[in-house]
Amino acid sequence: MHIELKRHAGTPLSKQIAQTLSDRIRSGLLKTGIRLPSVRELARSLKVSQVTVSKAYAELERMELIHCTQGKGCFVGPDPEDGGGTPELSASWQLSLIDYLPRAHTWRHFQGSSSDCRYRLHVAMVDPDLLPNREICRNIHQLVTENPAIIANYGPFQGDAELRQALSVYFRERGIAAGAEEVLIASGSQQAIDLVARTFTGPGDTVYMEGPSYSGAIDVFAARGARIVTVPVDHEGMRIDILSQLCDANPPKLIYTVPTFHNPTGTVMSVSRRARLLELAQSYNAIILEDDAFSDTYFRTEPPRTIKSLDRFGHVILVKGFSKILSPGCRVSAIVASGTILNRLIAAKTIADLGSPMLNQKAILPVLQSNLFQRHLKRLRAALKSRRNIALELLKRHAPRGVTWTEPEGGFNIWVTLPEWARATDLYALAQREGVAILPGITCYANEPEHHRFRISYSFMDENSLREAMILLCDVLRRYLANPVPRETPSRPTL
Amino acid sequence: MHIELKRHAGTPLSKQIAQTLSDRIRSGLLKTGIRLPSVRELARSLKVSQVTVSKAYAELERMELIHCTQGKGCFVGPDPEDGGGTPELSASWQLSLIDYLPRAHTWRHFQGSSSDCRYRLHVAMVDPDLLPNREICRNIHQLVTENPAIIANYGPFQGDAELRQALSVYFRERGIAAGAEEVLIASGSQQAIDLVARTFTGPGDTVYMEGPSYSGAIDVFAARGARIVTVPVDHEGMRIDILSQLCDANPPKLIYTVPTFHNPTGTVMSVSRRARLLELAQSYNAIILEDDAFSDTYFRTEPPRTIKSLDRFGHVILVKGFSKILSPGCRVSAIVASGTILNRLIAAKTIADLGSPMLNQKAILPVLQSNLFQRHLKRLRAALKSRRNIALELLKRHAPRGVTWTEPEGGFNIWVTLPEWARATDLYALAQREGVAILPGITCYANEPEHHRFRISYSFMDENSLREAMILLCDVLRRYLANPVPRETPSRPTL
Numbered sequence: 001m002h003i004e005l006k007r008h009a010g011t012p013l014s015k016q017i018a019q020t021l022s023d024r025i026r027s028g029l030l031k032t033g034i035r036l037p038s039v040r041e042l043a044r045s046l047k048v049s050q051v052t053v054s055k056a057y058a059e060l061e062r063m064e065l066i067h068c069t070q071g072k073g074c075f076v077g078p079d080p081e082d083g084g085g086t087p088e089l090s091a092s093w094q095l096s097l098i099d100y101l102p103r104a105h106t107w108r109h110f111q112g113s114s115s116d117c118r119y120r121l122h123v124a125m126v127d128p129d130l131l132p133n134r135e136i137c138r139n140i141h142q143l144v145t146e147n148p149a150i151i152a153n154y155g156p157f158q159g160d161a162e163l164r165q166a167l168s169v170y171f172r173e174r175g176i177a178a179g180a181e182e183v184l185i186a187s188g189s190q191q192a193i194d195l196v197a198r199t200f201t202g203p204g205d206t207v208y209m210e211g212p213s214y215s216g217a218i219d220v221f222a223a224r225g226a227r228i229v230t231v232p233v234d235h236e237g238m239r240i241d242i243l244s245q246l247c248d249a250n251p252p253k254l255i256y257t258v259p260t261f262h263n264p265t266g267t268v269m270s271v272s273r274r275a276r277l278l279e280l281a282q283s284y285n286a287i288i289l290e291d292d293a294f295s296d297t298y299f300r301t302e303p304p305r306t307i308k309s310l311d312r313f314g315h316v317i318l319v320k321g322f323s324k325i326l327s328p329g330c331r332v333s334a335i336v337a338s339g340t341i342l343n344r345l346i347a348a349k350t351i352a353d354l355g356s357p358m359l360n361q362k363a364i365l366p367v368l369q370s371n372l373f374q375r376h377l378k379r380l381r382a383a384l385k386s387r388r389n390i391a392l393e394l395l396k397r398h399a400p401r402g403v404t405w406t407e408p409e410g411g412f413n414i415w416v417t418l419p420e421w422a423r424a425t426d427l428y429a430l431a432q433r434e435g436v437a438i439l440p441g442i443t444c445y446a447n448e449p450e451h452h453r454f455r456i457s458y459s460f461m462d463e464n465s466l467r468e469a470m471i472l473l474c475d476v477l478r479r480y481l482a483n484p485v486p487r488e489t490p491s492r493p494t495l
Numbered sequence: 496m497h498i499e500l501k502r503h504a505g506t507p508l509s510k511q512i513a514q515t516l517s518d519r520i521r522s523g524l525l526k527t528g529i530r531l532p533s534v535r536e537l538a539r540s541l542k543v544s545q546v547t548v549s550k551a552y553a554e555l556e557r558m559e560l561i562h563c564t565q566g567k568g569c570f571v572g573p574d575p576e577d578g579g580g581t582p583e584l585s586a587s588w589q590l591s592l593i594d595y596l597p598r599a600h601t602w603r604h605f606q607g608s609s610s611d612c613r614y615r616l617h618v619a620m621v622d623p624d625l626l627p628n629r630e631i632c633r634n635i636h637q638l639v640t641e642n643p644a645i646i647a648n649y650g651p652f653q654g655d656a657e658l659r660q661a662l663s664v665y666f667r668e669r670g671i672a673a674g675a676e677e678v679l680i681a682s683g684s685q686q687a688i689d690l691v692a693r694t695f696t697g698p699g700d701t702v703y704m705e706g707p708s709y710s711g712a713i714d715v716f717a718a719r720g721a722r723i724v725t726v727p728v729d730h731e732g733m734r735i736d737i738l739s740q741l742c743d744a745n746p747p748k749l750i751y752t753v754p755t756f757h758n759p760t761g762t763v764m765s766v767s768r769r770a771r772l773l774e775l776a777q778s779y780n781a782i783i784l785e786d787d788a789f790s791d792t793y794f795r796t797e798p799p800r801t802i803k804s805l806d807r808f809g810h811v812i813l814v815k816g817f818s819k820i821l822s823p824g825c826r827v828s829a830i831v832a833s834g835t836i837l838n839r840l841i842a843a844k845t846i847a848d849l850g851s852p853m854l855n856q857k858a859i860l861p862v863l864q865s866n867l868f869q870r871h872l873k874r875l876r877a878a879l880k881s882r883r884n885i886a887l888e889l890l891k892r893h894a895p896r897g898v899t900w901t902e903p904e905g906g907f908n909i910w911v912t913l914p915e916w917a918r919a920t921d922l923y924a925l926a927q928r929e930g931v932a933i934l935p936g937i938t939c940y941a942n943e944p945e946h947h948r949f950r951i952s953y954s955f956m957d958e959n960s961l962r963e964a965m966i967l968l969c970d971v972l973r974r975y976l977a978n979p980v981p982r983e984t985p986s987r988p989t990l
Contacts, residue, residue, distance in 0.1 A: 029842060093780050094809055094835045098748075099694050104842035106849070107652060128647030136646050137639035140854075144632035151631050151824035151858070152623030157602060187682065191848040198693075198718070199594050219846045223693070253593075285588050314589055329646035331852045340589045347524060347599035351714045352847070353686040354601070357826045357855055359635075363646070 003046055004102070004203055004225040013048050014055035018063075019447065021056065023103035023222070025065045025076055026442070032077030034095065036066060102222045105215045105443040106190075114437035119469035121456040122437040124263060124412045125328055129462065130383050132367055132376050136327055140363045155358035157350040159185025159334075163361045166368045167320075167334050174295075175309035176318065176336060184335040184345055187356045189293055189321030192333045194220045196254070196289050196317055199348040200341075201226040205253035208246070210238050212415075212444035212453070214263045214291065217256055221446070226253075228446040237262060237269025240276045252286040260303045261294035261411025264444050264455035268409065271304045278307055281315045287341070288316045293324045294411035296377050299385040303410060314338040317345070322364060324412070325380065330360040384412070384459060390466055391458040398474035400481050412459035415441075417452060422481065424454035431476045436469055498541055499597070499698055499720040508543050509550035513558075514942065516551065518598035518717070520560045520571055521937070527572030529590065531561065597717045600710045600938040609932035614964035616951040617932040619758060619907045620823055624957070625878050627862055627871050631822055635858045650853035652845040654680025654829075658856045661863045662815075662829050669790075670804035671813065671831060679830040679840055682851045684788055684816030687828045689715045691749070691784050691812055694843040695836075696721040700748035703741070705733050707910075707939035707948070709758045709786065712751055716941070721748070723941040732757060732764025735771045747781040755798045756789035756906025759939050759950035763904065766799045773802055776810045782836070783811045788819045789906035791872050794880040798905060809833040812840075817859060819907070820875065825855040879907070879954060885961055886953040893969035895976050907954035910936075912947060917976065919949035926971045931964055 003020045005013055024030045036042070039057065043050040057074055060066045067079035114122050143150055158164070164180040171178045186192040193216065201207055203225035209217065211230025221228050229250060231243045237259055255277065259269035269277075281288045290307050308318035318336040326332075337345055349355065367373050391414060395405055402419045418424060424440040431438055441453030456473070458466055498515045500508055519525045531537070534552065538545040552569055555561045562574035609617050638645055653659070659675040666673045681687040688711065696702055698720035704712065706725025716723050724745060726738045732754055750772065754764035764772075776783045785802050803813035813831040821827075832840055844850065862868050886909060890900055897914045913919060919935040926933055936948030951968070953961055 027842070029839065096780060097695065097782070097836070099839050100697050101694055101839055101842055101846075104845060107842045107845035110652075125649065128644045131647045133643035133647050137643040140639045140646075141636055144635045148628035148632040149623045151635075151822045152621075152626045152628050154620065154818075154823050157605075187848045187852075190846070194847055199596055200592065202595050216846070216849070223843075223846055285591060287592070323649075327646045328649050329853055331848065341592070344524065344594050344596055347522070347596055347602045348718075350599060350602035351596075351685070351711070351718055352689055353682045353826065354711070357682075357852070358824055360852055360855070 005046060005048070006227050012052075014052045014059065017042075017046070017048075017053065017056035018059040020102055021060055022063060022065050023105075024101075025060075026108075027103045027105045028108040029101060029104055030076045034076045036074040036076065038073055100223060100225070102225075103219055106219050109215070109439065109443055114432065117432060117437035118435040119465060119472065120437050120460050121458075121469055121473065122439040123460050124324075124455075124457040126324060126380070126412070126459045127383075127462060130380055131327060132372065133327075135367055135372060136330070136363050139366050140359065143359060143362050150359055150362070153358065155355050155361065157355040158346050159183065159356060160358055160361040160365070163332075163365050163368075164334075166365055170368060171320075171336060175305045178308075178336045178338075182336055182338050182342060184337070184342065184349060185356050185361055186319075186333045186335055186349060187331040187353070188323055188328075189291060189319050189333045190216050190220075191331075191352070192319040192321070192335050193217050193256075193289065193291065195335070195345055195348045195352060196287075196319075197221050197224050197226070198352075199344050200287060201254055203227075206250040207254045207256060208243060208252050209256040209446065210258065210262060210265075211446065212264055212441060212450070213256070213446070214258060215443040217291065218444070218446045221256070230446050233262060233265055233267055235267055237267050237273055238277070240273045240280065243277070244280060247280065247284060251284050252281070254287045254289055255281060256289045256291065257307075258291045258293070259307060260292060261297065261408060261413075263293070263411070264413050264439070264441070265415040266406045266408025266411050266413050268303050274304060274307045275310060278310050278315065282313060286315070290316055290318045291321075292318060293321045296325050297381055297384055297412070298410035299381060299388065300409055308336060314341060317341065325377065326364050326367060330363050332356065332360055332364055381410075384410075387458040387461075387463060387466055388414075390463055391456065391470055394467065394470035394474065398471060398478075400474070400478040402481060403477060412457045414456050414458065416454050416456060418454075418477075419481065420452050422484065423451045425451065426484070427454065427476065427480050430480055431473055434472050434476055436473050436476065438473065500541060500543070501722055507547075509547045509554065512537075512541070512543075512548065512551035513554040515597055516555055517558060517560050518600075519596075520555075521603075522598045522600045523603040524596060524599055525571050529571045531569040531571065533568055595718060595720070597720075599714055601714050609927065612927060612932035613930040614960060614967065615932050615955050616953075616964055616968065617934040618955050619819075619950075619952040621819060621875070621907070621954045622878075622957060625875055626822060627867065628822075630862055630867060631825070631858050634861050635854065638854060638857050645854055645857070648853065650850050650856065652850040653841050654678065654851060655853055655856040655860070658827075658860050658863075659829075661860055665863060666815075666831060670800045673803075673831045673833075677831055677833050677837060679832065679837065679844060680851050680856055681814075681828045681830055681844060682826040682848070683818055683823075684786060684814050684828045685711050685715075686826075686847070687814040687816070687830050688712050688751075688784065688786065690830070690840055690843045690847060691782070691814075692716050692719050692721070693847075694839050695782060696749055698722075701745040702749045702751060703738055703747050704751040704941065705753065705757060705760075706941065707759055707936060707945070708751070708941065709753060710938040712786065713939070713941045716751070725941050728757060728760055728762055730762055732762050732768055733772070735768045735775065738772070739775055742775065742779060746779050747776070749782045749784055750776060751784045751786065752802075753786045753788070754802060755787060756792065756903055756908075758788070758906070759908050759934070759936070760910040761901045761903025761906050761908050763798050769799060769802045770805060773805050773810065777808060781810070785811050785813045786816075787813060788816045791820050792876055792879055792907070793905035794876060794883065795904055803831060809836060812836065820872065821859050821862060825858050827851065827855055827859055876905075879905075882953040882956075882958060882961055883909075885958055886951065886965055889962065889965035889969065893966060893973075895969070895973040897976060898972060907952045909951050909953065911949050911951060913949075913972075914976065915947050917979065918946045920946065921979070922949065922971065922975050925975055926968055929967050929971055931968050931971065933968065 068074040164183040168180045207226040308316040321333040405416045439455040442449035563569040659678040663675045702721040803811040816828040934950040937944035
């Protein structure tokens, strides 16, 4: 087990160890029944005192994530009466194998039992019926008919030249002066974020991000061993004043932000904060990684322009995903960057997979080039707005007292806050029994999780199913807040 | 600039610094004209003495990779008379940005000027005319017609269940007992290797591989900061006796091997060495990463079974790419692993890109399931054998004295050795002028490169073009060996 300890950080080492292990347990990397290394072993391998490890294990026991038995050791999961807790023998050598995956919440969360739920409020993806599937499939048909050899060749590492040209037009229309040569194609936003992280961040680096944030990005930066510092969000987005203070003590290498219809809270960073964030990055020679998945899905007025559109010295790397608005299945995103930052990212993309498949890139090209795209976005915005209205209306009507939520003006997500004593993971388990999946907020925090929040996405289900889901969820909410799950029940999420 | 120094390695620090910088310069990450940090700056940032950095810079000057001018500093590239060597000012803050990309030879090599050559002997990919493109495209047509929503959904992180099932049959036929649940789909072998590297290797770890080896794998492990140790290859593949001795001093975390029709030498590891390699991995609790791109392309008899087929305790991770034998454009490969190693790789795949596109996976499925696959492989083997024969025959007839080469019994590649004084990079430049691209051997070495070797691939061009290419190449060879390029000319490859 590789635990990246930050020896000069404010957080005590025992807490850092407990945090890492709890992340690994919660995300399923350490399974129930697995025996943890002994206090002595772990202390030796991490070069810390045994007292430090003992404290960490005690904390994990308190959190009911592990149980320790005199003479036998500590095991993942609650204490079983049946004498469980013995690791599989065949794979026992593998357990000693150190890895570099501190957490993998996305993995566990989106393909666990939630996927079997009838009502899928947990996925921030768009209803397939709202996407231009027939048009994209028609393009694919034409591509393979006219040139079957398209599947017999590698594409350019940087991505298809025609697609990059079309994207350059798309970006120019949005105030970003990027030529085709400044665009790099990646396989979805997730890979784009990962390419930036693997190229520019490592154990010595401080990465700032909103707290809460997109769990896939947290997974990525945590896997790089970067020190992640979270900055609170208010109605104007990331608190740049607090970020600025934090940077005094720990200069940023990279600031990851979802400024427009932030995931999970739905808030929009104000124009003045965007400008201040860019100034701050300039003054520290830092990178801003601007993740823009949602700006095309506004409900009233266009949101402020991207931070990238203000960028004169190449500090901003913009990631624009097309999974949310065109096709998750094609796995296409664009990275906009310049200078040696761009070159290094192209090199990283080459190392990662030799380039994205050409067919998938060419598939969305005619859509981007035609008027269809604008018509599609208009229809998509209207449909999402209608679903957002349904979700908010039903929350207003049926949610019990003490529950609050954000009212997004775009994007896919509503961020719900329970009374402080409550735990979204308990609610998650109860809702799942009714066939309703939600995203417990703890997956959205890099460090100290806030247990009383969760995310719902109104984007995936048709209006009728959404209505049923919201009514069911409010019903579960009411029952849960009236009759909280007794504390004896482990609060560990079974993601 | 981040340089991972191994302070207790046998190699002097100055040599390690020179090695890393030469890799970065040769692969184009540091471009001609860029100013290197001053001796004092680099010494401070690496925490080494100024003498060490001075030695490294002197070595790089000797290699004609940089030039230093009193009072001005050291610049990448040969000394220009025109007063060049000033970095672009606009991007100057970016140059100070530390990254984690020690080399990217693949990037530079396969999309540089070589791609413009008429005769492409440098790419180990198959002639598109030899692949079942029409069949795969027919499948794609059917998929998008019957279910347009295929492009509107994410697939399972682990990969399509049907494809994994079909692959399980494919593997069973080859002596590997892996259920569908033990198969993970990645986007090409390159990503598969990268997933293993990012999950299990880091700066503290020793990775063994054949020297020479596949440049894409070297890029990956170098980017992880792993200590790469190379093991020589003879006619029976990797020298396990030497590996065994090396492991005494530096226990392996992972051993990367291409045992069958090794890239670039074409050799096949013997059955007994396969067994010994597995025993060695077991005794060190190490992983074997077995890269099998070529085993289906044998010319006489089936090669020995994979090391994975001998594996009882989950030490071997098998990577089976389908780009070489079915479709580079679909970007599909399979990873076979078990236990927690498999779980961790699935988590890594999720973090990397949320899973490969479903359309691309489903596209090759019917081919794998039908008799067509066997018929296709038979035809492919015959065509490749015929091309190999042409290449060998022309080498025999036209190559000048002093040149030797391997005679592969499968795969795509011939490894050519020049007299020791010669430099394949000089030959590369001369051949390029005649429109012939080759792969200089230096891209295939993780550490000390051997300058007098290069790789040619007979797989890409049709027979007539291959004949022309080989005759031209032999002609260039003859001229080069008779009249070597004078030493004043920089030997730096312009990859």
